[in-house]
Amino acid sequence: MNSTDSKIMVGRLIDNISNYFQDKTVNIMEVCGTHTHVIGKSGLRQLLPENIRLVSGPGCPVCVTHDWEIDAYLGLAKTKDIIITTFGDLMRVPGSNGSLIQARQEGAEVEVVYSPLEALSIAQANPLKEVVFLGVGFETTSPGVAISIIKAKQNKIDNFSVFPMHKVVVPALEALLIDPEIKIDGFILPGHVSTIIGCEPYEFISVVHGKSGVITGFEPIDILQGISMILEQINRGVSEIEIQYLSGVVPKGNSSAREAVNRVFKPESAWWRGLGYLPESGLGVREAYSSYDAKAKFGVNIIKKELSHNNSICACGDIIKGKKTPDQCMLFRSACTPSSPVGPCMVSSEGTCAAYYYYEAYREDVYE
Amino acid sequence: MNNRVISLAHGSGGRLTQELIEEIIYPAFGNNGGNPLLDSALLTIDYKKIAFTTDSFVVSPLFFEGGDIGKLAACGTINDLAVCGATPLYISVGLIIEEGFSVELLKKILRSLASAAGDAGVLVVTGDTKVVERGNADGIYINTAGIGVLPQDVRVGPEMIEPGDLIFISGAVGDHGMSVLTKREGLSYQIPVASDCAPLNSLIKSLLETSGIKCMKDPTRGGLATALVELAEQSKTLMEISEERIPIRQTVSLGCDLLGLDPLYLANEGNLLIIAKADKESEIAAVLDNHPLGKEAKLIGRVVSYRDKGMVLLETPLGVKRILTMLEGEQLPRIC
Numbered sequence: 001m002n003s004t005d006s007k008i009m010v011g012r013l014i015d016n017i018s019n020y021f022q023d024k025t026v027n028i029m030e031v032c033g034t035h036t037h038v039i040g041k042s043g044l045r046q047l048l049p050e051n052i053r054l055v056s057g058p059g060c061p062v063c064v065t066h067d068w069e070i071d072a073y074l075g076l077a078k079t080k081d082i083i084i085t086t087f088g089d090l091m092r093v094p095g096s097n098g099s100l101i102q103a104r105q106e107g108a109e110v111e112v113v114y115s116p117l118e119a120l121s122i123a124q125a126n127p128l129k130e131v132v133f134l135g136v137g138f139e140t141t142s143p144g145v146a147i148s149i150i151k152a153k154q155n156k157i158d159n160f161s162v163f164p165m166h167k168v169v170v171p172a173l174e175a176l177l178i179d180p181e182i183k184i185d186g187f188i189l190p191g192h193v194s195t196i197i198g199c200e201p202y203e204f205i206s207v208v209h210g211k212s213g214v215i216t217g218f219e220p221i222d223i224l225q226g227i228s229m230i231l232e233q234i235n236r237g238v239s240e241i242e243i244q245y246l247s248g249v250v251p252k253g254n255s256s257a258r259e260a261v262n263r264v265f266k267p268e269s270a271w272w273r274g275l276g277y278l279p280e281s282g283l284g285v286r287e288a289y290s291s292y293d294a295k296a297k298f299g300v301n302i303i304k305k306e307l308s309h310n311n312s313i314c315a316c317g318d319i320i321k322g323k324k325t326p327d328q329c330m331l332f333r334s335a336c337t338p339s340s341p342v343g344p345c346m347v348s349s350e351g352t353c354a355a356y357y358y359y360e361a362y363r364e365d366v367y368e
Numbered sequence: 369m370n371n372r373v374i375s376l377a378h379g380s381g382g383r384l385t386q387e388l389i390e391e392i393i394y395p396a397f398g399n400n401g402g403n404p405l406l407d408s409a410l411l412t413i414d415y416k417k418i419a420f421t422t423d424s425f426v427v428s429p430l431f432f433e434g435g436d437i438g439k440l441a442a443c444g445t446i447n448d449l450a451v452c453g454a455t456p457l458y459i460s461v462g463l464i465i466e467e468g469f470s471v472e473l474l475k476k477i478l479r480s481l482a483s484a485a486g487d488a489g490v491l492v493v494t495g496d497t498k499v500v501e502r503g504n505a506d507g508i509y510i511n512t513a514g515i516g517v518l519p520q521d522v523r524v525g526p527e528m529i530e531p532g533d534l535i536f537i538s539g540a541v542g543d544h545g546m547s548v549l550t551k552r553e554g555l556s557y558q559i560p561v562a563s564d565c566a567p568l569n570s571l572i573k574s575l576l577e578t579s580g581i582k583c584m585k586d587p588t589r590g591g592l593a594t595a596l597v598e599l600a601e602q603s604k605t606l607m608e609i610s611e612e613r614i615p616i617r618q619t620v621s622l623g624c625d626l627l628g629l630d631p632l633y634l635a636n637e638g639n640l641l642i643i644a645k646a647d648k649e650s651e652i653a654a655v656l657d658n659h660p661l662g663k664e665a666k667l668i669g670r671v672v673s674y675r676d677k678g679m680v681l682l683e684t685p686l687g688v689k690r691i692l693t694m695l696e697g698e699q700l701p702r703i704c
Contacts, residue, residue, distance in 0.1 A: 003612055003685060010686055041630075043688035089628075092697065101375065114627070220686055339377055339384050339697035340370065349628040358630075361691045 006221060010047070013224040018049045020231040025051045027183055028230055029176070029322050031169065032190035033060030033350025034218055040359030042220040052227065055322035056352040058172045058275065059190055061137040062089045063320055063344045063351050066271040068302045069165050070095035073134055074103055076163065076300055083109040083126060085119035086134040089348045092341060096305070116148035116162070123152070123160035132294045135162040135283075139196040142166045142283055143257035146264040149285070149292045161294040164285055167270060169193050170201045171281035177209045182321055186212035186230035188223065191245040198253025199241050206239040217245035264289050271302070273344065274317030316343035319352050326356040333357065381589025381635070382695030386598075406525065407448040407585070410518065417518035419454030421445060424511040430477065432551040434543070434562030435637070437510055438481035443567045443637060444588070445514040446488045450569040451584040451640070453524040453576065454516030459485060461495040462511035467502040477508065488567035490514070519576075526602035528582040529643050533671040535607060538571065538640040538656060539564055539664045540615040541592050545634025546623050559623040566638030571661045578655055580648025585641045590695045593632040593680075595641050597694045600678035607680045609669035609692065633695045643671065 020026075030036055036056045039045055045054055058064050074095045077084045084100065091100045091112060104110040109129075113119050116133050123131035135145045145162055152160045169190065176182050189202060194215045205213045212233040216226030226244045233240060243249050261283070270282025285293035294300065306312075314336070315329035326332045326345070336342040338354055345351035369391045377384045408421035425441045435443075442459065449456040461481065465474065485492055544563040568586060575581050583603070587595035592614070600607045616631050624631045638661060644652050649667065656662030672681075680692040 006685070007687060037628075041684070042686050043684040043690045044686060046688040046690075047686060105373065105375070337696055339382075349630075357696075358693055359690055361693065 009221055010224060013221070013228055014047050016228050017052060017224065017231060020235055021051060022049070023051075025053060026185045026231065026234065027053050027055050027322075028186050028188060028227055029055045029057040029184045030188040030223070031057040031059040031173065032188075032192065033063070033348065033352075034192065035188055035190070035216065035223060036060070036352050036355045037350055038218055038220060039223060040355035043359070044220050044223060045360065048227075052231075054227075055184065056319070056355075057176070057187075057322055058272070058320045059138070059169070059193075060320075060345065060348050060350040060352070061141065061167065062093055062348040063316060064167055064172070064272045064274070065090075065093070065136055065165055065344060066273050067095060068271060068304055071097070071305075072295075072300050072302050073132075073163050073165075074098065074100065076132060076294065076298060077103045077108040077110060078106075079298070081128070082130045082132055082298075083111060083122060084132050084134065085111050085113045085122055087114070087136065088112045089350075090134055090136060092347045093344045094341065116145045117151070120148050120152055120157060120160055123157050127159060130159050130161070130297075132298075133160070133162045135164045135166050138167055138169050138190075138193050139261075140192045142261050142265065143196065143254075146260040149264045149289050150260065152292055153289060158291065161292045161297050162285070163294040163300070164265070164283055165270075166265070166283040167272065168267070168281055168283070169197075170204075171278045172272065172275055173202075173205060175275050175278055176321060177205065177211065179321070182323060184211065184322065185234060186214070188226045188230070189213045189215040189241070191215060191217050191248055194243075194245070194249045194253065196254050196257050198249070199243065199251045202241045206241055210239045212239045213241045215241070215243045215245050215249050217248060272320075274320040314343040316345045316353070319345050326353040329353070377697040379589075380695060380697065382594050382633075382697070384697065385589070386694070406452065408452040408454065408516075410452060417520070419449045419452045419516045419518055420513070421448040422511065422513035423448060424509060426506065426509050427548060428506055429548070429551045430473070430507055432563055433547045433560075435565035436477055436480050437508065438477035438479070439484045439565050440637060441510040441512045442481045442484035442488070442490070443565050445512040446485070446490055446567045446569055447586045447638075449514050449516035450567075450572045451586055452516075452518070453522040453572075453581075453584075454518045455573070456488065456490045456514055456516040456569050458491050458493045459512050459514040461492055462513075463495070463497045464505055464509040464511075465497065465499050466505040466507055467499055469507055474508065477510075481510070484567060488569050490567075490569075522576055524576075524581055524583050526583050526599050529599065529603035529605055529671055530582070531605065531671050531673045532646045533582055534644045534646055534649055534652075534667055535596075535609065535669040535671065536642040536644060536652065536656065536665055537592065537614065537668050538568075538642065538662045539636075539638070540617045540620070541587075541636060541639065542616060542620045542624070542631035542634035544637040545591065546620045546631075548635075549627070549629075550623065559619055561617060561619045561623070564636055564638040566661055568638060568640050568661065571640060571656075571659045574655045574659055575642065575652065578648055578651045580645040580652055581642060582645060583643040587636050587639060587641050589635050591631070591633040591635060592639075592641065593630075593692050594694045596680045597678070597692060599641070599643065600675075600680045602678065603671075604674055604676055604678050606672045606675040606678070607669060608672050608683065608689070609680060610683050612683075612685050613666050613668045615664050615666050632692070646670075
């Protein structure tokens with residue numbers, strides 16, 4: 001599609017979206033951080049009529065990682081002869097006492113990797129050290145981490161372990177749907193996660209809660225189409241789970257990826273920033289692979305402590321739930337910027353605050 | 369500056385680097401007539417106008433697709449002189465070498481530096497060599513300083529920028545940053561892209577002959593976005609850029625999608641941002657088209673008006689405008 005064609009398509013979709021419910025506000029949550037990023041970067045929000053509100057959800061893996069988990073792995077990073085390996089996003093996320101970047105400045109061994117298999121190679125290259133991979137992310141990331149653990153066991157790489165902080169998307173959606181303060185009419189469901197889990201796990205959204213959901217791709221046009229499909233459902237008075245992202249998602253998902261995850265991990269209750277303690281919303285390492293569980297291997301305890309002043313003002317928790325937008329946080333653009341972030345939503349390129357900081361400042365008053 | 373210690377982000381070329389220069393470094397030396405944020409100092413010695421600059425190179429890896437630290441060290445300083453309108457003449461080479469560094473690699477790096485300087489018609493005339501203990505440097509660091517002369521009739525710089533001016537970019541954006549990142553991180557998938565590292569002085573010489581050039585900048589660290597915002601702030605203007613017109617290679621764009629990076633913030637080392645007079649559009653386009661480094665050049669936007677607090681608006685492919693900001697901190701690859 002050339003740019004003129006796509007502009008015509010965009011125009012049609014916007015006309016279509018504007019024709020629904022002019023008198024009623026419709027809240028649509030984009031669950032996935034990549035969607036938040038695309039919406040900001042393309043300026044899509046500016047095109048929508050005022051009554052269609054896009055609310056960012058809990059789909060940035062770094063953002064939902066709890067302060068207590070961050071403090072726990074930062075403690076581990078300061079241990080002698082441990083090399084921490086991590087995706088880049090986590091480097092700047094502040095805990096109650098510094099970040100991985102600061103830990104590295106103070107002498108901790110921290111390496112940024114792009115896949116857990118790289119972390120495994122680092123373990124092979126450093127047999128006298130322990131290599132810990134920080135396992136964050138949703139269903140898109142956990143299969144690769146599971147495979148790295150399976151490979152470590154097969155190849156007897158015993159100095160490798162994973163610090164498990166993985167989350168699963170569905171319990172978070174459930175928590176949002178039962179919260180009486182959160183009013184969401186429909187969900188733009190995550191394209192990448194759905195390539196793994198398929199459609200079925202989302203059925204409760206429509207069946208139990210009577211809300212619409214559309215699994216959506218990542219081009220601005222895909223997102224507009226997803227919004228249009230949600231509005232069409234509401235207009236017809238139905239609630240279903242549909243797939244807009246047909247090129248990427250099949251209804252059954254990817255069963256071999258799920259098998260790898262099930263082999264290594266088991267559902268476990270987990271702490272989420274903003275959402276709290278949710279049953280079966282995380283992944284713990286199964287008994288058969290327990291020697292690759294960094295928490296067990298190094299006896300790491302999650303210590304639940306009071307938050308420092310700035311961390312307690314930080315609105316990331318409410319932003320993840322869609323209760324607040326970044327400009328409603330006292331710290332946004334003042335104490336909290338991408339170069340000195342207070343909360344994780346400002347750190348990750350997928351975070352709602354970072355997306356707003358870089359991309360949603362189209363109103364001149366922001367810069368006056 | 370709020371920070372107690374220097375972080376890597378202070379070297380990223382974005383807002384924090386600017387803060388470090390303006391609040392800590394520049395005040396230490398006082399105002400000696402130069403603008404600390406220009407690429408070179410412009411001096412007058414015995415009625416002759418001279419451009420003088422220095423730059424240090426600490427790139428890792430030392431060798432990457434399309435270049436190496438030697439070529440970079442020559443091109444970086446030559447380009448800093450040339451974008452100020454000067455004809456680069458002489459450079460110095462300061463080497464800080466880590467104990468244990470391979471002589472073979474050193475020879476290779478110096479050959480590459482000499483060849484890039486030779487291609488640009490610039491002579492290496494002096495230098496310095498230090499060796500530090502193993503562990504105290506990452507193989508080799510290079511500092512180059514350079515001197516050029518400013519032709520009497522050439523006046524370019526942010527103060528020349530006016531509403532109506534055109535904004536060109538001479539080549540595809542982000543190639544150098546992506547090339548180095550691919551090699552540095554040993555990505556398991558290959559992103560085939562070569563650094564654009566090249567001396568820009570011959571292209572700049574041809575452009576200056578059109579007498580339509582107002583200002584030039586090579587968008588190195590911090591990328592095109594940061595360079596544009598710097599120029600808008602220095603010239604107190606509002607600029608509008610069309611995102612669709614910015615040339616970006618598909619490989620770079622895909623790599624950025626995978627890594628969660630924005631190509632407008634990736635470094636370039638042989639790319640030229642040009643602000644030009646509106647009535648010289650076709651002449652400038654012709655010069656760019658006839659030069660090997662300008663084949664992919666595009667007119668990407670224009671200067672709209674004066675504005676006390678300079679600002680750049682980017683029109684996205686959806687036809688809406690958003691404010692383009694400088695790089696803040698470092699770009700970090702994302703998780704999924």
